[in-house]
Amino acid sequence: MTVDAKRVSSPTTSKTQAERTAISDRAMIEAAKDLLLEHGLEKTTLAAIGERAGYSRGLASYRFGTKAGLFDEVCKSISRRWLDYLTERVGRQHGIPAMCTALDSFFSFITEHPRDAQVLQILYGGAASPAAEYRSTSINIHQRQLDDVANWVRAGIGDGSIRSDIDPGSVAAQYIAYISGMTYLWLINPGSVDFGKANDDMKTHLRRSLQKE
Amino acid sequence: MTVDAKRVSSPTTSKTQAERTAISDRAMIEAAKDLLLEHGLEKTTLAAIGERAGYSRGLASYRFGTKAGLFDEVCKSISRRWLDYLTERVGRQHGIPAMCTALDSFFSFITEHPRDAQVLQILYGGAASPAAEYRSTSINIHQRQLDDVANWVRAGIGDGSIRSDIDPGSVAAQYIAYISGMTYLWLINPGSVDFGKANDDMKTHLRRSLQKE
DNA sequence: TAATCACTTGCTTGTTGACAGCAAGTTTGT
């Protein structure tokens, strides 16, 4: 008698095991984001994450194994969200329109979800350290973004909208570097850059230097 | 008679107090760079720095106060070296030539001093964390670079070599973001970008989008 | 000029509190 009433998320008690872990996982990842924003990478402790999430000091350690393991999950969780957000907006576009849409999407993402964007940037910063255990996560995400952009450029060359003497790899590197660098500058000192204006100018620059004729 | 022979750095013994600190300071900063490259920010310990430098486990802590204090010194030391290197090469140039020379200089700097460039990038990464105590050092350096580039652009507009509808602040942000971002990509995965090629393309891109006519 | 003494500075060692990571135990779902 697999009663369905059992599976309906009852307001207080009696969750299924899977629900329990899902809930505590989410709570700890959110707590980790909070604490990362408040105290940064080094001063965020596993005990504090567990307790802020409403559990014991040991749960974060038990669930994610290590501090790096938890940060890796946070990193992947936000990256997934961002890639979905991007994919949804760019759709089947390619060439210069795809690149411009991606710039707009990135700007709206950091405007709508500044918390996630900041946390991701903090984690990417930590990934610059040689022994950082979630370094490969950062590498993979950046590599994927480089590949996507290079493919947009190739498609643009293919349909004749982009000059054929352009090197897709170089443009992709330039483009992703611009986004990474801007996010860093914006994170450490929001007043130092006008992200929106810079993006608009970037779009003009892209058209000027890539567009055929 | 204040004999000079006393001040001549005798090969083994009898250093002046100032000499002693200068020597141990340098040794510890070099040791810190080594260890940062080997183990990253978190896994580099003050004790290991003191010992690798040939002193006791306590000296780094005593001299620099905190781990962040030491990293701040390392950051400033390398930044000074880079800014001198840059200033020497750019000289009194401005406008597009200054921007192109700076790109070349940056590439030759990371080729000639990869160790310093990598360490600096690791430290900048750590500065993304909210409570990082050397965050302001990163902010100041980046702000100065933004200002320098913006001034180059203004000078270029002034002498008529750069289009007058260009926004210097935006271009500066774009330019510094490109350099920061490329360095990050290069650091975490050297194979993913061709820094030299991207720089060459960036120079073409700058001329195409900034140059008058 | 040289010898001694008071003082300063460089450096080391002992100690404390905090944290990551693990293992053994307890509670909750199935």
Place this chain on the structure above:
DNA sequence: ACAAACTTGCTGTCAACAAGCAAGTGATTA
């Protein structure tokens, strides 16, 4: 009953600090 989620107890490591030791420095006196 069993297993899975979760907690508590514990250990080794580290940053930070404080007390002490040793080497350098400057002034005084003869």
